Amino acid sequence: MSETAQSTSAQGSRDRTQRPMIALQNVSKTYPKQDSPAVTDLSFEVPEGAIVMLIGPSGCGKTTTLKMMNRLIEPTSGRIVLDGEDVTAVNPDRLRRRIGYVIQQVGLFPHLSIGDNIATVPKMLGWHRNRIAERVDELLHLVGLEPRDFRDRYPRQLSGGQQQRVGVARGLAADPPVMLMDEPFGAIDPITRERLQDEFLVVQQQIAKTICFVTHDLSEAVKLGDRIAIFGQGGRLEQYDTPAEVLTHPANDFVADFVGSGAAVRRLSLLELGRLELEEIVVSTGGAPADGHPVLAVDDAGRPARWLHLPGIAEQTPMVTVPMSGTVYDAVDVMLDGRAALVVVVDDDGAPRGALRWDALVGDLRPKRRRS
Amino acid sequence: MDSFLAYLSDNQDELVFYARSHFLLVLYSVGIATVVSVALALVLHTNRLTPPSWSRSLRSSGQEGLLLAFSAALTVPSLALFGLLQPILGLGTQTAVVGLAIYGLYPVLRNTVAGLSSVDPAVLEAAKGVGMGPTRRMVRIQLPLAAPVIISGIRVAVLIMIGIAVVAAIISDVGFGELVDDGLKGLGTEGAFTDVMVGTFACLLVAAVFEIIFGIIQRFVTPRGIRV
Numbered sequence: 001m002s003e004t005a006q007s008t009s010a011q012g013s014r015d016r017t018q019r020p021m022i023a024l025q026n027v028s029k030t031y032p033k034q035d036s037p038a039v040t041d042l043s044f045e046v047p048e049g050a051i052v053m054l055i056g057p058s059g060c061g062k063t064t065t066l067k068m069m070n071r072l073i074e075p076t077s078g079r080i081v082l083d084g085e086d087v088t089a090v091n092p093d094r095l096r097r098r099i100g101y102v103i104q105q106v107g108l109f110p111h112l113s114i115g116d117n118i119a120t121v122p123k124m125l126g127w128h129r130n131r132i133a134e135r136v137d138e139l140l141h142l143v144g145l146e147p148r149d150f151r152d153r154y155p156r157q158l159s160g161g162q163q164q165r166v167g168v169a170r171g172l173a174a175d176p177p178v179m180l181m182d183e184p185f186g187a188i189d190p191i192t193r194e195r196l197q198d199e200f201l202v203v204q205q206q207i208a209k210t211i212c213f214v215t216h217d218l219s220e221a222v223k224l225g226d227r228i229a230i231f232g233q234g235g236r237l238e239q240y241d242t243p244a245e246v247l248t249h250p251a252n253d254f255v256a257d258f259v260g261s262g263a264a265v266r267r268l269s270l271l272e273l274g275r276l277e278l279e280e281i282v283v284s285t286g287g288a289p290a291d292g293h294p295v296l297a298v299d300d301a302g303r304p305a306r307w308l309h310l311p312g313i314a315e316q317t318p319m320v321t322v323p324m325s326g327t328v329y330d331a332v333d334v335m336l337d338g339r340a341a342l343v344v345v346v347d348d349d350g351a352p353r354g355a356l357r358w359d360a361l362v363g364d365l366r367p368k369r370r371r372s
Numbered sequence: 373m374d375s376f377l378a379y380l381s382d383n384q385d386e387l388v389f390y391a392r393s394h395f396l397l398v399l400y401s402v403g404i405a406t407v408v409s410v411a412l413a414l415v416l417h418t419n420r421l422t423p424p425s426w427s428r429s430l431r432s433s434g435q436e437g438l439l440l441a442f443s444a445a446l447t448v449p450s451l452a453l454f455g456l457l458q459p460i461l462g463l464g465t466q467t468a469v470v471g472l473a474i475y476g477l478y479p480v481l482r483n484t485v486a487g488l489s490s491v492d493p494a495v496l497e498a499a500k501g502v503g504m505g506p507t508r509r510m511v512r513i514q515l516p517l518a519a520p521v522i523i524s525g526i527r528v529a530v531l532i533m534i535g536i537a538v539v540a541a542i543i544s545d546v547g548f549g550e551l552v553d554d555g556l557k558g559l560g561t562e563g564a565f566t567d568v569m570v571g572t573f574a575c576l577l578v579a580a581v582f583e584i585i586f587g588i589i590q591r592f593v594t595p596r597g598i599r600v
Contacts, residue, residue, distance in 0.1 A: 070501065072497070072500060072501060092503075093503045093504065093505045094503065095503070096500070096501060096502060096503035097502065097503035101498070101501035101502060103494065103497060103498060103501065105492075105494035105497075106494065106498070107492070107494035107495045107496075107497055107498025107499075107501075108495070108498070109495060109498070109499070109513060109597075110492075110495065110517065110595075110597050110598050111513075111516050111517055111595030111596075111597045111598050112595075112597060113597065120502050120504075121502050121503065124502075124503060124504070124508075154596065154597035154598075155597065156597065156598075167498075170498075170502065171502075
């Protein structure tokens, strides 16, 4: 199972370019009048186009690390290299205009319209008015807000979730190669947060930014991250690896402790159904059972209706489905919820593509042969 | 009533002169008080303007100390203050303007400081994070957000000054103070009480004019996004 988890995860394929966009070299930070450093001799690289999640207990220096990247906090020692350029000594304001920055409290400018908020950096960079207006509309579309309705509204007229969408749009405004996000979804209700996370991944597929993302939520880190950097006390980097690797092979006791007992279950959310070898099922219009495969009746639209024959399962089991785009975690959720021993995996049109049995979870989950 | 109207028409030119000078006296004074207080508040509020070698506690105690000094100035009896200023600045309008301005310092400084520090720290962090320098942050973000509170402070200063401007008549000859002063000196004689009364009510009129002007300014400077 552990090997399967690694090879089926999407992570490996997403950061295929290994050119580092951000590199921290022996960075340390000791705050004035404090004996112990907040960040100790930190070195790691963020590959171009990757999402790196910085996670750890509170006071572990993850936010300090993030803020040193755009020099809201100056490192005591060490170098920070952005896209090949040492930025430890450049003008911090100019540097920040090249880096998107999104914070938990959003911090929209209350006296400026949504459009003007998003236009902040392009205006400072001296873009032409028409270009700014176009960019604002484009970004509002990107984050799922209709420009006509939102451009001229003010921050206080928006919900928390909408405000953070605008916050992300403002961070993206000047098309910076790098985005720094400090718990951007931390103050948002769980349902909206889940939706924002999903949208965030969709947006990232289009924009392919290099993103550093601070979170204290392991599920979020596993869901969004191409890589996870786990920080321990004193800002020491305990492990820096793909989510699957962190969950299956914690580097030390600290990480194992942090990842906790739920690691095996969390790992299920890394297994995408689309990449698994699913059990074959037969769609029948009422004929005889076929050589040991489950047989399914479909409705007029081709969607699964009920089981006709289930080899190896004694009782009648309810019909439950899960979309192909989901993960094994979703499949388990559906099965537990419906008290079903197996679940039909359906494609976007609702047509059955295969089945996943409860037994297979503790047995052998086989990845598909890679097509590409 | 007839005699009152007759009084007004008899003294029309004089009353218009007093009204104009009273209004201008307060206007100049509040202008000076505003410039001085807002400048001082900016100096003490912006890290860039106070030497970075000053510790945080020194910066905030600088602010507190200034507020304390200005509030102390507010408690000095106006009659005494003009008396104290007279040997330095002499008799005349300049002394009246300076004296009045001193009474305006505290409310303007207090409200400017309150307005600037009422700006949400998250908003300032975001401003810094998108690459706004200290000056731009102050001009584009903090001052517009603090403006309504600062204007309220200026309004309070104006109301205080309109009353005290009457006392300024002892060292200058501008404003309705002249009228009240004349009236008080000649109490018991004919028309003296009318002088005092007209002087007092005319102050209310000047206050009303200022309130209308500031009502318009306040509406104008309050950004739409923070209007309730």
